[in-house]
Amino acid sequence: MPELPEVETIRRTLIEKIQNQTIEEIICYHPDVLVNPDDISLKNWLIKDIRRRGKYLLFDLEKAKLNISENNSSENNLNHVAKDSCVMMVHLRMTGKLLLEENIVEPAKHTHVRFVLSNGGSLDFNDTRRFGRITLFAPGHEFNDHGFATLGPEPLGYDFTADHLINTCKRYSKSTIKGVLLNQQAIAGIGNIYADESLFRAGIMPGRKAGDIPKTKIKLLHQKIREVIAEAIGYRGTSFRDYVDGLGNKGFFQLQLAVYQKDGEPCPNCGTTIERIKVAGRSTHFCPQCQK
Ligand SMILES: [Zn+2]
Known part of the structure; x- marks a missing residue:
């Protein structure tokens, strides 16, 4: 199970490669894995930052600027709540992995969620045991997650004395x-x-x-x-x-x-x-x- 050092390493490798990239679309192959309580749109999110807290990864997403023709796309027909930003929480649990692919490839057997990136590649959430979860939250709503909201101090933080x-x-x-x-x-x-x-x-x-x-x-x-x-x-x-x-x-x-x-x-x-x-x-x- 990935613990703090593994999740932090994943964060560092990802931020170097995909900060300021756009997620054009979030494709979900297994509905249990992607949780969307605030009905956040699954299209066009700019990755502003990737943070870590405990074993959780938090992606700070901002609505990507679209040109006019794209603005009239299917997005408006999906009845999703229009939000300028959201927080995507990833908890890898036992066997979850986030893997960057340079090109779009056939999803692997255990690829449950795919983030199609504007650079032509994808970020794939792969999980053999399928305990891992990805949750989209309106900003601040990540604290509705009990496990996240009740986390103790970070071992390397100033408040862990x-x-x-x-x-x-x-x-x-x-x-x-x-x-x-x-x-x-x-x-x-x-x-x-x-x-x-x-x-x-x-x-x-x-x-x-x-x-x-x-x-x-x-x-x-x-x-x-x-x-x-x-x-x-x-x-x-x-x-x-x-x-x-x-x-x-x-x-x-x-x-x-x-x-x-x-x-x-x-x-x-x-x-x-x-x-x-x-x-x-x-x-x-x-x-x-x-x-x-
Ligand atoms: Zn000994």
Whole structure:
């Protein structure tokens, strides 16, 4: 599942290529995947910006200027609400991918939504598991999405402080520390990979109750979360199974992983065999020697 570093890498690859391009048409091959509560038009949107919050991508779209003949096109017959701008939210979930194609090609088996671009290519939303969602919102209405509206601070943001993490551990004191890290309302953007790696670097057992961890350890964890996330962005994400960026390129952080998916292998720190257990309902990897 793409986590913050992967989604940020996708954002960076896309913005470089398609900022100020026009989406001429949004074609939906599978109706469940594209959600349009505000009845936004599916034609002629200029991509002004692409932002990220947690694991969400937000495309800021502005109505593209059309010449007069185009203005009389089918758009006016579609009964869509005329809006000058909108926000397109993309949540990739498990296996969602946004892939740029230089030319229009046959849609792949799992291409559910296609954005036809003015440069002759397309941006395709591809998702084998089909849990990913694309939602079009009138500006500001993105906060109607509960998951988005309740996101905690960004790990690399100024409001994610050691004190915030200490208070969060107090608030969720009965939860496991891994459960806290995975809770998007506590901190935005962390998933299984970066939770396991941060806890390894901080020397904390993932199944430990958040309320039982000393403040000094939480401060160290805060520092390690920021370190791991920043490093992973630098390595362009972790390519486990099928993650690729917007251009189809893999990331490199899988080469830096210490514990994630390393069960049965020696700990890079002490040589003890890495173990795997279930914590917070997720596969969890840790070193029984280094993590207390
Ligand atoms: Zn170890």
